[in-house]
Amino acid sequence: MSQVHTPTYAANDEASVDIARLVSGLLEQSLEHADRDTINGTLHSVRSVRTWLDALEIRAARRVRQLHEAGRADSPVTTLIDNNGCSGRDARTTLDREGLCADMPLFEEALGGGCVGGAHLDAMTRATNGLSPDAKTAFASHQQRLLALASQMSPDAFERRCRDLARSIRAQLDAAAEADRISRQRSASNVRQWVDRPTGMGHTHLELDPERHAALWTTIEAHLASVRQRDGNSGRPFGELQVEAILELVSSGGSSATSGTGAGSSGRRIPEIEVLIDWQTLAEGVHDSTVCETVDGIPLPVQTVQRLCCEADVLPVVLRSTGEVLHVGRTARVATRAQRRALAALHRTCAHPHCSAAFSRCQIHHVVPWEQGGRTDLDNLIPLCTKHHHLVHEGGWLLELHDDRTITLTRPDGTRSFSGRTTDRLVAQSQSGQRSQRSQPGQRSH
Numbered sequence: 001m002s003q004v005h006t007p008t009y010a011a012n013d014e015a016s017v018d019i020a021r022l023v024s025g026l027l028e029q030s031l032e033h034a035d036r037d038t039i040n041g042t043l044h045s046v047r048s049v050r051t052w053l054d055a056l057e058i059r060a061a062r063r064v065r066q067l068h069e070a071g072r073a074d075s076p077v078t079t080l081i082d083n084n085g086c087s088g089r090d091a092r093t094t095l096d097r098e099g100l101c102a103d104m105p106l107f108e109e110a111l112g113g114g115c116v117g118g119a120h121l122d123a124m125t126r127a128t129n130g131l132s133p134d135a136k137t138a139f140a141s142h143q144q145r146l147l148a149l150a151s152q153m154s155p156d157a158f159e160r161r162c163r164d165l166a167r168s169i170r171a172q173l174d175a176a177a178e179a180d181r182i183s184r185q186r187s188a189s190n191v192r193q194w195v196d197r198p199t200g201m202g203h204t205h206l207e208l209d210p211e212r213h214a215a216l217w218t219t220i221e222a223h224l225a226s227v228r229q230r231d232g233n234s235g236r237p238f239g240e241l242q243v244e245a246i247l248e249l250v251s252s253g254g255s256s257a258t259s260g261t262g263a264g265s266s267g268r269r270i271p272e273i274e275v276l277i278d279w280q281t282l283a284e285g286v287h288d289s290t291v292c293e294t295v296d297g298i299p300l301p302v303q304t305v306q307r308l309c310c311e312a313d314v315l316p317v318v319l320r321s322t323g324e325v326l327h328v329g330r331t332a333r334v335a336t337r338a339q340r341r342a343l344a345a346l347h348r349t350c351a352h353p354h355c356s357a358a359f360s361r362c363q364i365h366h367v368v369p370w371e372q373g374g375r376t377d378l379d380n381l382i383p384l385c386t387k388h389h390h391l392v393h394e395g396g397w398l399l400e401l402h403d404d405r406t407i408t409l410t411r412p413d414g415t416r417s418f419s420g421r422t423t424d425r426l427v428a429q430s431q432s433g434q435r436s437q438r439s440q441p442g443q444r445s446h
């Protein structure tokens with residue numbers, strides 16, 4: 001980003017003449033009695049002049065940086081603040097624009113032309129924030145296409161397209177890191193509480209990964225809706241009712257409100273969270289216009305949504321490529337009570353060979369994913385605890401279930417980790433086992 005770059009910026013006579021003409025037109029303009037077309041034309045000229053000024057500032061910032069590096073000027077931020085009358089934040093924005101133009105010179109050339117402005121550059125900066133250097137290089141390699149989009153789009157719409165592109169690049173380049181992100185977010189989750197001495201108020205700050213945050217707020221909002229319906233609550237402040245709803249959930253629900261999506265222990269399950277995903281992404285993986293996010297627009301890794309599809313409490317809203325809703329809900333997607341009972345008869349614990357998590361804490365995993373045609377049949381279902389469920393979806397491990405109900409576990413590098421039996425309850429030993437055998441004759445090898 002900080003490489004010195006001298007783009008072939010079109011600050012030639014032609015562009016300068018144009019700007020001079022625009023500015024002199026603006027100087028003569030009187031707006032008091034102007035009609036709509038005149039105002040529109042004026043605003044158009046203002047935009048052209050502004051993008052030209054944006055370009056000028058970028059080149060000034062670049063030169064200041066070079067002078068500063070040579071010990072002949074103050075730092076670029078100081079220089080911009082002192083001489084340009086801008087805030088520190090504006091100064092850093094200008095420097096970000098300069099860095100971006102060094103990587104994407106086509107944008108700098110286009111800046112003087114009036115269609116693309118500094119706001120488009122800022123949109124790209126925000127959208128690529130957090131990308132690895134490799135991913136940023138890959139992003140910059142799309143500059144021609146991005147420029148075509150930017151010249152037809154508002155900065156806001158352009159930013160959404162940039163985010164989509166950034167996400168697909170991240171998924172393609174850095175699949176492991178992307179999958180790992182949600183588990184890092186999970187382990188970085190925390191809660192803090194303190195008392196503010198001057199006011200005496202207690203504060204509780206809960207920092208959560210996007211998946212559990214969405215689940216938590218779905219729960220709170222569902223309960224809040226019923227709290228608001230109660231007599232006498234219509235006039236009470238919203239914040240007070242929200243607190244009441246949260247406290248009621250905490251005191252009545254035990255751990256269920258914070259125990260994670262679908263981590264269905266035997267008791268109450270938290271309500272659905274909605275996830276938006278397009279069909280192609282769900283079935284085949286990330287592509288250029290992937291949609292994969294919570295309803296609030298927080299991006300989720302595709303592997304996470306695929307895992308969520310195994311869990312009863314998540315409602316994927318699957319979109320067709322044209323954007324219409326293709327499928328909502330859980331019909332025939334989640335194991336039925338009877339299937340859960342039959343599986344409980346086969347497995348006391350998580351089916352991972354070295355795991356002792358109780359069956360009641362497990363999620364029912366589709367070995368062949370539902371979205372790839374895997375049926376919700378016993379011979380495609382196996383219980384996994386949260387940790388091992390993450391392992392097979394986000395962790396890149398392959399779990400295969402064979403007709404005799406033995407499994408094969410393959411590590412992400414393709415080597416075999418385990419092959420053998422995982423059912424740990426013999427039919428003859430329990431009532432429920434016999435029930436299972438009756439419901440699924442021919443299922444078992446033991």
Ligand SMILES: [Zn+2]
Nearest residue numbers: 307310365366
């Ligand atoms: Zn699963």
Ligand SMILES: [Zn+2]
Nearest residue numbers: 350355385388
């Ligand atoms: Zn496990």
